[in-house]
Amino acid sequence: MTSTPARGPLSGIRVIDFCWVWAGPLMTAVLADLGAEVIKVESRGRLDNTRLGRPVIYQDIAAGDAGMAPELQPLNHGLNRNKRSVTVDLRTDRGRELLLQLAGISDVVCDNFRAGVMDRHGLGRKALHAIRPELVIFSLSGAGQWGPWNDIATYAPTVCSLAGLNTLIGYPGEAPLGRMQPPYGDTNAGLYGALAIMYAILRRRQTGRGAFIDLSQWESALSGMVEALLDYQMVGSVPSSIGNASPDLCPHNNYRCLGGDSWMSIAVGTQTEWRALCVGLGHPELADDRRFADGYLRWSNREALDAEIEALTSLRHAEELEQDLRLRGVAAARVLDIAGQFADPQLQSRGVYVEVEHPIVGAELIYGNPWRLSKTPAVVRKAAPVLGEGNDYVLKELLGLSDEEVGRLVEEKVIY
Amino acid sequence: MADPRARLRMVELSDGSIAASYCGHVLSQLGCDVVKVEPPGAGDRLRRRGPFADDASSAIGGLAAALNRGKRVLSLDITQRAGARLFQELLSRADIFVHHLSPDAAAGVGLDSTALERSHPRLVSASVTGYGADGPYAGFRCYPINAAALGGLSVGIGRPGERPLTIPLEIGEYQAGVVTAVGILAALNAVQDVGGQGVDVSEADMWSAVHTGQNILTFLYLGVAGLRAGNHSIGQYPNSFLRCKDGFMCVNLTPLPHWLKFIEVMGTPEWTKLPRYRNRRAMTEEYPDEVDRLLEDWLMRYTKAEIFKMARDAGLPVAPALGIDEVLANEHLRARAAFEVMHLGTRDYDVPRLPFLLDPRPEPPASSVPGRPGCDTQSVLQELGVGGARLDELYELEVI
Secondary structure, eight states, X not given: OOSSOSOSTTTTOEEXXXXXXXXXHHHHHHHHHTTOEXXXXXXXXXXXXXXXXXXXXXXXXXXXXXXXXXXXXXXXXXHTTTOEEEOBOTTSHHHHHHHHHHHHTXXXXXEOSOTTHHHHTTOSHHHHHHHOTTOEEEEEESSOSSSTTTTOOOOHHHHHHHTTOGGGOSOTTSOOOOOOSSOHHHXXXXXXXXXXXXXXXXXXXXXXXXXXXXEEHHHHHHHTTHHHXXXXXXXXXOOOOOTTOOSSOSSEEEEEOSSSSOEEEEEOOSHHHHHHHHHHTTOGGGGGOTTTSSHHHHHHTHHHHHHHHHHHHTTSOHHHHHHHHHHTTOEEEEOOOHHHXXXXXXXXXXXXXXXXXXXXXXXXXXXXXXXXXXXXXXXXXXXOOOTTTTHIIIIIIXXXXXXXXXXXXXXXXXXX | OOSGGGOOXXXXXXXXXXXXXXXXXXXXXXXXXXXXEEOTTTOOGGGGTOOOOTTOOOSSOHHHHHHTTTOEEEEOOTTSHHHHHHHHHHHHTOSEEEEOOOHHHHHHTTOSHHHHHHHOTTOEEEEEESXXXXXXXXXXXXXXXXXXXXXXXXXXXXXXXXXXXXXXXXXHHHHHHHHHHHHHHHHHHHHHHXXXXXXXXXXXXXXXXIISTTHHHHXXXXXXXXXXXXXXXXXXXXXXXXXXXXXXXXXXXXXXHHHHHHHHHTTOOGGGGSGGGTOHHHHHHTOHHHHHHHHHHHHXXXXXXXXXXXXXXXXXXXXXXXXXXXXXXXXXXXXXXXXXXXXXXXXXXEXXXXXXXXXXXXXXXXXXXXXXXXXXXXXXXXXXXXXXXXXXXXXXXXXX
């Protein structure tokens, strides 16, 4: 019996969540959206990074940095929605005992600490499986639980650099820029983590067996590199700054449109799409230009092709051009920022942005999830938890502690 | 899935789709028995994409080989009535179905989710497309560059005001494949309660909800975030990609203690004592390029390996930007057996395994690359009780 309403795919599954920062919490948010009861273990003595920094409404950044506004952090509100919070200090002996007890009545335990941290706190794999062999234990780390480099400090951009991805990001003929704004190295790993845990849970339903999962962010970033790895091994190419080139689509780029920082992605895969693009750009005769008449020619003359196309797109407003091209069957989409995304009918109608009621901030917009399940949807039910909102539920209801015992633990700062 | 006799059975329609192929690949690596259904004749377009080895010893390109290891391949024309019927037979014995068809194309062959829920009530059926199976853009053509544009990703890659860059290698397709697999596993968890259901994945939604979603949280209060900033990530300085003697380093020193430690590692150069370079908010917002040059003065004296060692000894997240050749040779990845061997043509190649080590291990079916299109047609159809003269007829009609 868990505290989440029935009938998400993971209803009845209890997750003890030691994750912090981005990758781990994103993964446990996926589980929570799917109906699992996710109990986040945190403590005022060591606030999650995402409870620090610039609070949105109350603008005192210094106070936010100092941890004085732990309920007002936007990043925390998105990543930790649907979860419960219990403030048990895992550095205390009594805290550890309580957490082991809690693990004993749970299904999944997750962390994304450096390798060895859970062991040092007496909450490692052996200790947990001794309490409950059916536990699915999941550890996410930058480079994996073991290996000659398992000690390295990592961030999302560093794992992408180590996977060879960042070298590819840049304008052709120039030094690589090597950066992107979203923390792809974290979000990508979070998705693979969800995959591994979902598999282990499903398998346990059939076999009754628990599992231990060692997920590496570096290896997760490596997964998307397969084509480049094969290009090198089969053809010998060591690319850098590849721009917007594609191996089999041409034209394929983000083209400037009229008015400021306005761009349109256009890609063509067939002769039909090529003709339709030329018509849409107002120059049907371009389709038979001897430089561009077929796929091979377009690829060979792609610089001239891009120049011709951009000369035409620069005369058009992006919204109108996008509509026109789409209706003609051309793959076109404006490059959107968050203002554009928020206004976009696709994202609005598909529930990508969701309103929740936060107990302190009030109504706020957060993001939804990336699939639609027809019968057991993934639901954003509630806002991110206030520190310790789940203490009574976990300590008294689940672990059976009395009011007096809880009072003592609060005094001793085991519950803090 | 631990018992081979209990393997979940999956049917995959993925002609030209990395996302659908990768979804099948991931589930195959987790123990599913996957049948990939290709159009008759030359089969999946991706077979012809390459790369191809110089010795041209293989009829399938490297990427398609890697994405389709361990799958059986059936050639079937589902637009012909006989083919459509056989396909329905195949689905009736399957637990999972994934496809990348547009809503119209799916409905045209009776494979939209409403039809499937009726005819195969225990089937988990997933579609992975650019814009999804319903909604205002459902059915519009969408390649990965378009999904990344709509999804708020490209606006954040490149120099401010200059051409937005898309993520290399169509990585969104792999992401979408993983998301689809997660959705399928979720639906499988619910089969006992609700029977089968549809899983609808949109690559554009995925970028928006998972990777760039945090921007909505500050949008109403602070305006647009996530815009491109060249070789920096927005946030405290430094969060940058900088030159060194023999390449580039990823320098991430956002917590103050890390920044101060790195200054020590550099031997506390005089400039770091000036008030101008002690104000990190100003450095981030007003003159990051200037501080880049100062950091690079130091970095350019050392190689990637030297800087990495110094940073590692100090516990700092500063990492080398590895080239693809260096990735393959990396001692840590090798120690972790991060690559699996794929035999293709006359040679062996290294391809990444799934990025987690699971104990107990899943038992994928044999990992060989698929043969020519249709090489498993007879054995798969035999399982449906189709053989002999009926088979000959189907070949003649070019249904298979």
